[in-house]
Amino acid sequence: MDYETIEMQVSGGMAVVTLNRPDRRNALNSQMRAELLDVMRRLPDEVRVVVLTGAGEAFCSGQDLGDGQSLNAADFEGVLRDEYEPLLKAIYDCPVPTISAVNGAAAGAGANLALATDVVIAAESAVFLQAFTRIGLIPDAGGTYWLPRQVGFARAMGAALFGEPVGARQAAEWGMIWEAVADDVFDQHWRQRAQALAQGPTTAYAGVKTAIRASFDNDVDTQLALEAQLQGECGKSRDFREGVMAFLEKRPAAFEGR
Known part of the structure; x- marks a missing residue:
């Protein structure tokens, strides 16, 4: 399918989805949200990792304030419910690992x-900004969910109330993102990271995602039972057998993935 606001390239099990409105700093309008959702729902079977990144200098400047919906307060709840929520859940529920390669703001x-x-892998020059209170809004698009879980109550509250930029290195130190990488090696680095996941055991990766996310709500007994269930599924996979054979034969594993 041809898209106007994004691009997708698939190679070697890796799908790179690029937000492609550089003249608007890749701001999210209704069309981009619809196209992103379509991509996430129609991933080819051979895809084993998905990367989101941005064209030009920015990753994404947020909601396009030039979009007519943005200025109609009556639409906010509907837009979040009908457009953002399905997109964010499609990313969150993706059966294969997902990476954000944050190239700029x-x-x-x-x-x-x-x-x-x-x-999240970010270039050192990138910044993260919960800019909502600057225009009289609260963090949305999952911000009040992701932030407290990643950085804790105090930092999430400060980032949301003050709306100050958090540099990539600081974001990594806080645990908001996985790592900050020097700009001159950023592109090469995230591609190597993504390719490593694309060549990995996708059944195990899906289990990792399920177990770690469930741990926030489970008690220890429930979590241990979930681990046992998921490990049982992984233990029946061809990738487990391949991993053990590769270990015993002292060679790199050739995982099949899903």
């Missing part, structure tokens, strides 16, 4: 779009 809904993925 990630602001407002753009920051929280990045935080919805499993792993």
